[in-house]
Amino acid sequence: MRIVMKFGGTSVADAERIGHVAGIVRAAAGKHQVLTVVSAMDGITEQLLEVADAAASGNDLRTGELLTAIRDRHLACAYALGAHEHVRPLLEGLEAVVHGVLALEELTPRSTDAIAAFGERLSCAMLAHVLGATPMDGRQAGIVTDDHFTEADPLMDLSMFQVQEVLGPMMDKGQPVVVTGFVAANQHGVTSTLGRGGSDYTATILGSALKADEIWIYSDVDGLMTADPRVVPEARLLGALGFAEAVEMGKFGAKSMHPRALEPAAAYGVPVRMRSTFKPDHPGTLISSAPAPTATVVRAVPMLKGLAMLTVGGAAMVGRPGSASEVFASLARERINIHMICQSVSESGISLVVSQAQADRAKAALERTLRQHGLARTIDVRPGVCVVAPVGAAMKGTPGVAARIFTCIAGLGINVIAIAQGSSELSISIVVEGQSGPRAVAAIHKEFGLQGDQPQANV
Amino acid sequence: MGLGCARRALCRYSPGVRIVLIGFGVVGQALATMLHAQRQALERRLGAEARLVAVCDSRGCALAPAGLDAPTLLEAKAEKKSVGDIPGVGQRIDTMRVVLRTAADVVVQTSPSDLKHPRPALDHLLGAMRAGKHAVSVNKAPLAVAMPALLESARYNRVSLAYSGTVGAATPVLALAARLATGDTITGIRAIINGTTNFILSRMAECDEPFEAALAHAVKLGYAETDPSNDIDGIDTAMKLVILANHAGGVGKGCSYSDVSVQGIRGLPIERVREARARGKVIKLIASISERGLLVAPTEVDVDSPLNVPRNMNAVTFSMHNAGDVTLVGRGAGGAETATAIVRDLIEIGTR
Numbered sequence: 001m002r003i004v005m006k007f008g009g010t011s012v013a014d015a016e017r018i019g020h021v022a023g024i025v026r027a028a029a030g031k032h033q034v035l036t037v038v039s040a041m042d043g044i045t046e047q048l049l050e051v052a053d054a055a056a057s058g059n060d061l062r063t064g065e066l067l068t069a070i071r072d073r074h075l076a077c078a079y080a081l082g083a084h085e086h087v088r089p090l091l092e093g094l095e096a097v098v099h100g101v102l103a104l105e106e107l108t109p110r111s112t113d114a115i116a117a118f119g120e121r122l123s124c125a126m127l128a129h130v131l132g133a134t135p136m137d138g139r140q141a142g143i144v145t146d147d148h149f150t151e152a153d154p155l156m157d158l159s160m161f162q163v164q165e166v167l168g169p170m171m172d173k174g175q176p177v178v179v180t181g182f183v184a185a186n187q188h189g190v191t192s193t194l195g196r197g198g199s200d201y202t203a204t205i206l207g208s209a210l211k212a213d214e215i216w217i218y219s220d221v222d223g224l225m226t227a228d229p230r231v232v233p234e235a236r237l238l239g240a241l242g243f244a245e246a247v248e249m250g251k252f253g254a255k256s257m258h259p260r261a262l263e264p265a266a267a268y269g270v271p272v273r274m275r276s277t278f279k280p281d282h283p284g285t286l287i288s289s290a291p292a293p294t295a296t297v298v299r300a301v302p303m304l305k306g307l308a309m310l311t312v313g314g315a316a317m318v319g320r321p322g323s324a325s326e327v328f329a330s331l332a333r334e335r336i337n338i339h340m341i342c343q344s345v346s347e348s349g350i351s352l353v354v355s356q357a358q359a360d361r362a363k364a365a366l367e368r369t370l371r372q373h374g375l376a377r378t379i380d381v382r383p384g385v386c387v388v389a390p391v392g393a394a395m396k397g398t399p400g401v402a403a404r405i406f407t408c409i410a411g412l413g414i415n416v417i418a419i420a421q422g423s424s425e426l427s428i429s430i431v432v433e434g435q436s437g438p439r440a441v442a443a444i445h446k447e448f449g450l451q452g453d454q455p456q457a458n459v
Numbered sequence: 460m461g462l463g464c465a466r467r468a469l470c471r472y473s474p475g476v477r478i479v480l481i482g483f484g485v486v487g488q489a490l491a492t493m494l495h496a497q498r499q500a501l502e503r504r505l506g507a508e509a510r511l512v513a514v515c516d517s518r519g520c521a522l523a524p525a526g527l528d529a530p531t532l533l534e535a536k537a538e539k540k541s542v543g544d545i546p547g548v549g550q551r552i553d554t555m556r557v558v559l560r561t562a563a564d565v566v567v568q569t570s571p572s573d574l575k576h577p578r579p580a581l582d583h584l585l586g587a588m589r590a591g592k593h594a595v596s597v598n599k600a601p602l603a604v605a606m607p608a609l610l611e612s613a614r615y616n617r618v619s620l621a622y623s624g625t626v627g628a629a630t631p632v633l634a635l636a637a638r639l640a641t642g643d644t645i646t647g648i649r650a651i652i653n654g655t656t657n658f659i660l661s662r663m664a665e666c667d668e669p670f671e672a673a674l675a676h677a678v679k680l681g682y683a684e685t686d687p688s689n690d691i692d693g694i695d696t697a698m699k700l701v702i703l704a705n706h707a708g709g710v711g712k713g714c715s716y717s718d719v720s721v722q723g724i725r726g727l728p729i730e731r732v733r734e735a736r737a738r739g740k741v742i743k744l745i746a747s748i749s750e751r752g753l754l755v756a757p758t759e760v761d762v763d764s765p766l767n768v769p770r771n772m773n774a775v776t777f778s779m780h781n782a783g784d785v786t787l788v789g790r791g792a793g794g795a796e797t798a799t800a801i802v803r804d805l806i807e808i809g810t811r
Contacts (some may be wrong), residue, residue: 146615155615157607158585187589188610 001213002033002171006203008179008219009042009198011277012123015080022130023330024218025176025282033171036178038127039193039199040119041077046181048094052115055098056107067095074122083129092126094118109149113193120199121178128202131198133176138194138202139185141168142166143210147186151195154184154376156264163209171210179206197261202434204261208268208360214286215265215272221255223285227301231381231438238300238372239283245299246392248427251339252302254276262287297401298448299392301441307339308359309383309417309431314347314377322374323419324350330369336362340387340429342418351418353431356383386437389429390444396425405430408447461561469508476510476809477524477563477584481554481594484625485515486597488533490569490801495529501802505809513561515554515585517570522550524562524566529646546675554579558586563592565808567801572599574694574716582664585784588616597797603698603716606705619808624707624800626652626699629801630789636707644780645707648748652699654679654771654792655690656724656744660732660757661769665742669729682771693723693755700746700753701732701769703775711748722756741767 004079005025012018021038028034040048046068054062066171071091074183078087097114117244128135142162164449170177181199184192194201200217224246228236241249243266250259257274265272266289275284313320324343326339327350331338340353354362370376395401402421405428409416418431445451470692478494494501494509502508504554509524519543521527535545558566567589570580581601587594589612596602602609602622613620621737626632632652639645651657655677662673674691677683687694697719702712724744735742738759743766745758760766765786768774773791778784790796 155611157611161605161608187585187615262477 002216004203004207004212005216006037009039010220011218013042015077017023017126036296037181037203038123040183041123044119048116048119052107052112055102059104081126081130083126086125090122095233114151116193117183117191120183124178124180129179131176133178135178137180138183141179143184144187145184145192149192152192154334155376160209197258200257200261204265207270208264212270214334216431217274218277220253222282227441232442232445232446238285240286242393244426245391246287249302252304296448297392297398298390298392301390301444303437303441304387306356307352307353309353309357309382309385311349311351311380312376316375318347334361334365340420341419384434385431386434387429387431387438389427391427408443412439414441416439472676477512479513479561479566480511480561481515483514485794486797487569489798491532493798504806507638512563513557514542515703516542519551520557520617521545521548523548536789558583568596568598572597575599577604585612587725588612588618593619593808595621595801599625599698603701607713611658620803623804624797625702627773627791628796629799633706635787639777640708643782644708645777646780647778650746652660652746653690657770658682665734670727687801691725693721696722696746704748707795719753724757
């Protein structure tokens with residue numbers, strides 16, 4: 001088989017773990033054609049962004065501290081692996097860029113990317129050295145993006161063509177290659193980064209271009225679960241899942257994949273397997289276009305906590321075209337992300353779910369634009385809510401699923417605050433009080449028999 | 460956006476359509492001749508003067524922001540010199556630098572189609588578009604291997620990529636395909652799009668001549684090159700089929716050369732031609748798009764089929780879902796014919 005393997009930050013957090021990852025890659029390379037994609041060491045991307053900010057604000061002391069911390073951690077790791085000759089020039093390059101920012105006290109998105117990219121370039125150099133592989137950054141691998149630095153979008157057709165041209169022959173020859181995740185370049189060769197989805201996105205772009213048989217995404221968890229095991233102790237690992245289901249689960253939990261990263265794999269039909277670095281023989285969760293059918297209608301019950309619900313009300317909104325657009329525009333101007341939207345057909349109110357942390361800013365923004373113009377009469381904030389969102393492809397077209405879900409929530413005396421369901425019918429989002437969330441999740445999990453047997457995928 | 464407006468402020472000379480021409484062989488020279496001879500007519504059509512600001516051949520480039528003199532360029536070629544050796548304007552400079560750095564509006568790529576080495580021409584086209592210049596190509600190889608990527612680059616950089624001369628030369632095969640796909644669905648295409656092989660096959664059928672003799676005759680008349688592999692092995696036909704398929708949309712959208720099953724006519728036994736004739740058929744090198752995929756192969760067609768065209772003619776039959784069959788017949792190659800297609804592309808870009 002042809003496999004693209006991607007290792008996350010915790011998998012390459014120190015010398016010992018990099019050695020362990022190298023072992024996994026070597027074992028796989030004995031059986032398959034393998035391409036490796038690697039993230040920055042755990043926590044390094046955050047530190048690099050912090051150093052960029054410190055330099056931009058002219059804080060030379062903090063800049064120096066952070067650079068030293070980054071340098072020490074990488075050099076310690078590199079010496080242990082014998083890769084210091086490869087790491088030192090990269091660290092010098094990083095310091096040169098940071099000192100440039102410090103001298104100008106100016107940070108553009110373009111220089112942010114130049115700095116952030118060093119995390120992956122450093123980890124890539126070390127892993128490639130241990131494996132005796134060719135290190136490549138995303139630009140060398142052929143990934144081309146637009147000029148939207150820090151959140152660049154790939155020019156997909158061009159990237160697909162170039163990746164095939166560059167990496168295809170190397171894979172055919174069985175030549176070992178390690179590619180930086182997250183890092184790419186615009187068409188003029190200036191470093192950019194992929195933002196949301198990051199290294200996973202790199203892996204799925206490369207896997208799709210190379211027509212890989214599977215893309216393996218390694219992290220420190222076994223795969224996707226039917227529910228958060230801290231909430232439901234009997235939660236189980238999901239053996240197989242459809243792309244559409246995985247996309248629905250994308251924003252729940254740090255270990256799921258960003259929907260953007262799943263997109264190329266879904267479009268080109270390349271299955272993605274999420275698995276654990278610490279259990280290399282465990283098959284994990286296989287996400288594919290046509291997963292084997294399962295007996296359970298609801299496949300998983302994820303939950304999103306720390307939310308607030310805003311309700312904008314007023315008779316002036318009824319039957320007035322453009323009122324919803326003003327609500328969303330004023331939140332967009334404040335760069336507030338809206339998790340969920342509800343409006344009843346009466347049009348007398350729109351309810352929005354946002355992060356608790358952004359709730360006050362959101363309210364203020366709506367007050368400014370809507371109250372002043374007399375468009376809204378009331379703007380209420382209900383803090384401390386959570387969204388429970390049962391997911392399952394078989395929910396589509398199965399009558400009575402919603403009734404079962406609401407009956408079992410009602411049986412616990414939990415009040416449903418709001419409901420949203422898109423026409424994809426793959427999931428229902430239910431807003432409940434924060435402290436009721438875990439009980440609602442546990443009840444739905446039990447009602448649909450998710451603690452029972454789940455068919456496991458075969459490797 | 461019309462030509463010449465983007466960088467007009469940077470140009471010290473009179474605005475107009477500033478052209479970088481890559482490749483100065485038969486087609487390139489025909490284009491230079493045409494731009495020179497018909498400059499007044501062209502200026503009326505474009506609303507601006509079209510001038511060659513750079514011409515590159517395989518050995519060097521001639522550069523003149525105010526415009527190069529076509530007779531001087533043609534004279535150098537007649538003396539077997541590179542345009543890079545023309546005193547005053549000639550330079551030994553890398554073509555890619557000229558593409559990226561010259562103040563120009565359009566880059567026209569006329570170097571020969573080499574499927575094995577599409578890279579320099581592909582880089583020139585991508586480089587031109589990246590630098591904000593429109594691109595015109597009659598070189599088929601870059602399009603055959605990377606058409607979706609080239610189209611994406613044109614969209615992203617908001618420039619035009621035109622290639623109407625790659626299929627059918629002056630015969631507007633691609634324009635007809637696009638027109639037909641508007642308002643109806645093209646369900647299949649059967650095409651004779653290589654004049655050399657059609658000449659050889661016609662000669663075999665009409666004169667009862669074996670393949671080798673017919674090929675020798677084609678070489679003698681200048682219809683085939685001394686190395687005819689590109690034509691007789693079906694490579695040229697397959698490259699054109701990929702371009703046609705992508706342009707027409709539908710079944711073949713997003714395809715590239717590796718998706719085509721290719722069989723040429725090299726060594727086709729005269730017996731097969733005779734047997735076909737006995738059954739009222741002729742053998743043609745047919746490129747086809749259908750639900751079975753993209754195919755190039757010697758195929759029997761009825762003697763009275765509109766595809767049974769003589770000599771080095773081209774013919775394309777589009778099968779429409781509602782409107783039935785539409786067939787276009789015309790000459791598909793030649794320096795002047797191909798240069799005409801380039802002029803057509805330039806006018807279309809310039810007046811868009």
